[in-house]
Amino acid sequence: MEVRDLNFTYPDGTLALEDVSMDVHAGEIVAIIGPNGAGKTTLLLHLNGTLRGNGVVKICGRRVEEYDVKELVKKVGLVFQDPDDQLFMPTLYDDIAFGPINLGLDEQEVRRRVEEVLSEFRLFEYRDKCPHHLSYGERKKAALAAVLAMKPEILALDEPTANLDPKSVRELITAIKKINEEGVTVIISTHNLEILPQIADRIYLMNKTVLAEGESDKILADVSLLERAGLL
Amino acid sequence: MHQEIDKYAHNSPLCNLDPRMKVISLMTLIFSVVLLPRLELVSFALLFSIALLFVSRLPLRFALHFLKWPFMFITFFLLIMPFSIEGTPVFSVGNVIATYEGLKYGVLIALRASSAVILALIMIATTKFGTLLKALEKLKVPNALIQILMFSYRYSFTFAQEFDRMRLAARARGFNPKTSMRTLRVLGSMAGMLFVKSYERAERVFWAMRARGYDGSVRMLSELKAGRRDWAFACFIIAFAALLHLVGG
CATH class of the missing domain: 1.10.287 (Helix Hairpins)
Known part of the structure; x- marks a missing residue:
């Protein structure tokens, strides 16, 4: 993934991104950190073409504008912060099947993928439940499972650990690492600094624009930098 | 906290019926009932609906919880109708006159509507909501x-x-x-x-x-199968619907 000089202003005039440039190489886990309102979510929404700003966003060497919507969705899987935004079908099974069906896969393949992620995330017993009957942690897992069932090459997670208890956070980190080992590039937006050393190969620190980039130990050790970014 | 309409959709004898058959047959019956012209027949249809409600084994409290709103609406009709049709005067409130024809028509409408909402409740409450949607999709809604x-x-x-x-x-x-x-x-x-x-x-x-490839329509996987029981149920309900009109005609 490659982002060059990306600018984005919301219709109400709020500047969200200013000359953002960023590179994520295949197979990496990269974290984007920054305070609330730093534009992290806005940036992620550019990766699958949901928002279109001024500048260049390239996925696998091609600009997002050149992709057909479905092709792009196959490349970049985006997990939203609030699972209630994502799980909308009457049962969990149907919700996870939604993405694969849209990719035009045949019924057998859809069922295979749904059952695979359901058992991987230990959600199988909830398959016929409606999303609003699941706990927040389960819904969060389900939202991730639903995106993984589409087998994206790049997985972008918006605040994956927000509101989760420590056990769920640990499970999530394990899951993300496993996904990454299977060859998926991972981009995480977060302000949970504790998890970064365990998970991120590199960090981008941003507040509207990119303030710093580097290995997680180096960035996290620089307290004055984090303070200047408004994060600490 | 919030009462869910498919809460009992797993322990009713009607819940394992093919939802397509349920939707088609009960909708046929609903249309048949609301078009019935004679009071005796409508009363009979209402009794049938109530009997079906008992067969469905939906708890009465649960059923009344959902039926109370349409019933309030129906009561309103029952109160208004007698005064809004001209005919033989029966009694009067102030200087508005209730007529026999109006009274009869009000009761007719109230019974039709009660029967229809009971049947609709049976249809919806004995089916998991997701399954109901799948049935509607298969029925080309x-x-x-x-x-x-x-x-x-x-x-x-x-x-x-x-x-x-x-x-x-x-x-x-x-x-x-x-x-x-x-x-x-x-x-x-x-x-x-x-x-x-x-x-x-x-x-x-x-x-x-x-982000998950939505293109304007939502498609679902379903494994709906109609067996002999489903056909038998549908035929029975539709036959009853037809009978009401054959007798009436």
Whole structure:
């Protein structure tokens, strides 16, 4: 993934991104950190073409504008912060099947993928439940499972650990690492600094624009930098 | 907290029936009932609906919980109709006159409507909501309509929860609802807040759907199979619907 000089202003005039440039190489886990309102979510929404700003966003060497919507969705899987935004079908099974069906896969393949992620995330017993009957942690897992069932090459997670208890956070980190080992590039937006050393190969620190980039130990050790970014 | 309409959809004898058969046969019966011209036949149809409600083993409390709103509406009709048709006077309130024809027509409409809502409740409450949507999809109901039903169902719970949270938060700050202008203003701004929140949520839901390849229609996998029991049920209900009109004609 490659982002060059990306600018984005919301219709109400709020500047969200200013000359953002960023590179994520295949197979990496990269974290984007920054305070609330730093534009992290806005940036992620550019990766699958949901928002279109001024500048260049390239996925696998091609600009997002050149992709057909479905092709792009196959490349970049985006997990939203609030699972209630994502799980909308009457049962969990149907919700996870939604993405694969849209990719035009045949019924057998859809069922295979749904059952695979359901058992991987230990959600199988909830398959016929409606999303609003699941706990927040389960819904969060389900939202991730639903995106993984589409087998994206790049997985972008918006605040994956927000509101989760420590056990769920640990499970999530394990899951993300496993996904990454299977060859998926991972981009995480977060302000949970504790998890970064365990998970991120590199960090981008941003507040509207990119303030710093580097290995997680180096960035996290620089307290004055984090303070200047408004994060600490 | 919030009563869910498919809460008993797993322990009713009707819940394992093919939902397509249920929808087609009960809809046929509903149309047949609302078009019945004679009071005796409509009463008979209402008795049949109530009998079916007992067969469905939906708890009565649960059924009444959902039926009380349409029944209130129906009662309103029952009160208005006698005064709005000309004919033989029966009694009068002030200088408005209730007529025999109006009374008869009011009762007819009330019985038809009661029967229809009971049948509709049986149809909906003995089927898991997701299964019902799948049946509608298989029956070629327009996808937009299915999506509207799907979203209303899913997000009504989310919005109810959001509103509950706001109410609790207001109470935690000492808000005590009374019959006063201030209470109305506070409730008004809460409702306004809920609108803004839902508007913003709608946008995010749409983004999330597009991120999973949404192209305007929602397709579902289903494994609906109609067996002999399903056909038997459907034939029985439709035969009854037809019989009501054969007798009436």
